[in-house]
Amino acid sequence: MFEDDETLQMYIEESLDHLGDIESDLLTIEEGGDNIDIDLVNNVFRAAHSIKGGAGFMGLNTIKDLAHHLENVLGLIRNNELTPDSTRISVLLKGFDKLETLLRDIEASNDVDVSDHITALEDITKSSLPKEQQAMVSQMVDIVLADGRIFQHISLYELEKYKSEGKNLFLVEYDLINDIQRKEKNPIEVLNSLQKTGTIIDSRIDFDSVGTLTVASTPSRIPFQVLFASIIEYDMADTLFDINKQYIHAITDSMIISTSAIEADPKPMPSPDRKEAQIQPETVVSTKSPAKKAPATRAASTKSPAKKAPAAKKTAKKSTKAKPIEKDIQVNTKPQTSLRVNVGLLDTLMNLAGELVLSRNQLLQGINSSNIKATEISGQRIDMITSELQEAIMKTRMQPIANILNKFTRVVRDLSQQLDKTIELEIEGKDVELDKTILESINDPLTHLVRNSVDHGIETPMEREQMGKEPVGTIVLKAFHDAGQVNLVISDDGRGLYPEKIASSAIDKGLVTEQQVSEMTEKNKMELIFMPGFSMAKEVTDVSGRGVGMDVVITNIETLGGIIELDSTPGQGTTIQIKLPLTLAIIPSQITSVGNERYALPQVNLNELLRIPAAQVKEKIETVGDAAVVRLRGELLPLLNLAEMLGIEKTYPDPKNKTDLPERRFNTADRRSKHHLTVEEALTDKPEQEEVVEREQKDRRYHASSAINIAVVSAGAFKYGLIVDQLHDSEEIVVKPVGRHLKKCTAYAGATIMGDGKVALILDISNLAQMAELSTISEAGQLAKAAEAEAAAAKEQVALLTFKNGEEEHFAAPLSLVERIERIPTSTIEKIGDKKVVQYRGGALPLYELSQVADFNPLPEKEQQEVIVFKVKDRELGLMVTPPVDALELSLDIDSATLKQTAINGSMIINEHTTLLVDIFELVKALNPDWFGLEEKIATEMAEDGEKIILFAEDSAFFRNQVKGFIVEDGFKVIEAEDGLIAWELLKERVDEIDLVLTDLEMPNMDGFELTKRIKNDPKYSHLTVIALTSLASEAHLEKGKAVGIDDYQIKLDREKLMKIVRKYLNLS
């Protein structure tokens, strides 16, 4: 074989380049059917032709043969002698595939047997010809030159074809040494230029004549023979070929001799053997005869989708599981080493490089002459140029995604034929560009996803019709830019994913337990398909079902810094969205620091930054077991302390002697002060600011840095908060690999060089999560939800307002009764008799304090007074309290015995303080008994008229007593029930007595909704008014309640409103 590496490399690249577009061209030709697009056919024809031309020269005989036969068929199509139907195109496609395989493994190409392809191609050629010519196709002839040398093994059919086109045949003998090398030409260029004036039928190097020369006489000539067909006449030929006329032989009929005739020749030239003797076991099913072609094609194309994924190598390498399966398609494993770049872009780069040099000179000049202004200006210039340069260089790496997406037309075509499905593939956004490396690595996952869509997603036409869908399935491949990322969407309108089926399949495979599944949402269940070892297929087919796949897809995409999202509607289809960074080399990152080192956190993983002020750390950060969590918008977010994870010894600069002292805090929530700062203090910063003078700016105890900085990050199924010491800027960083000694430190994705020349490590978010053995979001979420649900089942969530009376006594009141919280100057408070009032919104607001009604300490005198304004009986009153005033939601666990007194419901522990719950009504009643005159009147009236009886269902003893208390106080009689079921039983027994039903919504055994439904659906009871009591009413609740027939909703502790409604429904007052 030809040994010149450079030329060979050039040939391979050029050929692969030619092959690049062939597939889509062929598919378009196939679509066109009889309406042949000559340009397209010519394109493909030329590709085959130039590959053939070069191959002959390189001594790549197998490639030459194959290309030659492909060319023949294409020639027939071009001349309208052959209709490009699906089977023929299939043969061509496979032929070109093989050609590509051969080219990619050029060393071994001559030993590969391609006879199946060749036979198939010959069959096509023959089928288009009249009988008598058919024999010619496979008949080989030799050309005997005047000097007796033989140019062997030419297809007679081809020679005849050119002759019939009126072309002259020449055998041109170039000399590699004199004619090509000495003239500084390149053999490929020569071939290319020849093609402009005619057609190269065959070309080869006459090794034989080289071989006969002895070492002593240096070879003067290495003949390179080209069999050439052209309309040019013989006498013009020498000018065309630029060689001496003696080496140009015009070929006449007499020189053409049938192969069989010279077989006896004792000294034939070493024939460019076809190596048919060395047939190796073939993997591709052979196509024996045209009649059998169709089924054979299908069988053979089984292999092609896999074959179409040359990048499968990466996956194969990664997971050994995948390897044996794709063994038969071990295509080339070398990644592309060279790249085509737009010349314009190169010019830009050149230009920028020039600018850079210029600016550097200016900078040096400026520095030498200590001209600060000039230095600054050139600094700016360099800044600009570097950015532009970076952009331009990145552009050279950018390739249109069409390179990959186009292949799927073929994959889908072959696969759908094989599976007897009709599928239309729509590709959008072909011009979206992606970094070359990403592009190469995305091929595999994409192939897998598309294959899945075809195999599992789209149903057979029959199934589709039964489902009432179009028989033709659609798969959409879409690429688009969004928010600095490339989005790839693969959606099909197939059968979709059935969460339950997936879940049960996963249980069968032992990947999850039933327990786990029972806690999963539908989405979580669907995401089970990403688990290693998961497979839905009952049988292992060629296409899928081996249980390797989706997990590989997700790992591949995550290595690229991408995200994958799954969305599916059972019966409607599946959409998979992949988000990818534009490039891997430069990534935007958030710079953070822990201790003395900086760490870069890829922006892709970053969701938000959270800063918890020092004063709130204790409240916001909770610990579950030994793990810290923060509640972020209702979700529990696990916290990881980066310093702890990496075992960084925390130090802080000692303010006195400026040495680093080891950090003494261990827990995130540890604070130095015994009681945490109040909101007020944190806001004014007064005590801290006085100390600032003594403290170093860097001192972490300085109030600003005492806050906790959290980067909320997510990677795949993980989401957590990463606690770092400081958050710095967001920067674009260049990713550099770290040395082999650090490969096992999985916490880092690499390193980068910061502006000051120091190195910063890049954190690997998903590995960090794994290191911390963090459960995935779904699990964590489920745990949290389960815990919450449990808690909610036991107790109820109530919104409370907490405040203090003096420094020591803690109180809480139901938030629903609170109108406002005001801060008024003490000087505006007027004393009228023993009452305090303040001018407020054009009226007088009476002010009270707790010490007036119960045994509490009087409030200390202050300049400003915090007042909680309550509204009772349409009148406002203010309760003077001591801050902090805070609203919180918690489950009530009230001890209503120990600390019970006037205006106090009971006590409970809130934030480690014994807190007393204030009963505002009792308070008001104690202070203004006359406000309640009306109620008393009704109560008396009722006592006279006969009592109204209310059935009250409530599971919480506290609420039951509270609510019952004030209903009874107002003169009603109450029948209590501990849950809905008991209430229902009671109702059935005593329906005649009961006038109204009051029910809690969340109850064990039977909830309020069910109870209401039963009441409203039974004509015996449906006349009863049902009022629902709830602590938290959401829109959804209201809807649901209305649907079952609840007449009204009331907040549990809003006594006044509740009683008003009760009276309204009972037609009292």
Place this chain on the structure above:
Amino acid sequence: MTKTSKKNPSKDVEFSTFYVGGALCGIDILNIQEINKNFEITQVPQASHYIEGILNLRGRIVTIIDLAKKLNLESAPKDKSKNHRNIIVNSEDEHIGLLVDSISDVVLAKNNDIEPAPSNIGGVKGKFFQGVLKTETKLIGILDIDEVLKES
């Protein structure tokens, strides 16, 4: 490349020598890329104990190995302002720095001058030494760079 010294017994080899934890060691000078005093080292938490950190060497990330720790030798306290140096060696297409206490002379010797290491520096330490080289005044332990740079 690092094994060249073993192949040609009579060939002259230059050894760059340096002190590590009180011991005089040497390596084939051809393995050395450069020697510098760059101590802007970024620590890498969780790396092996002998990894001093990583360093920016003109845009390349270089791992710095504390040679004394790697060889289990007592090391002088790292007062980086003094004689400490990074010897940057080229190994498997990667630059790796060896942090040493101080640099000494370059010694010219023949490969067959190197004698096998005495048995009392056997054991764990022993595997890091190719042998010893005796000069008129000093005894130089010749390091087996490949072994030293093995990641473990």
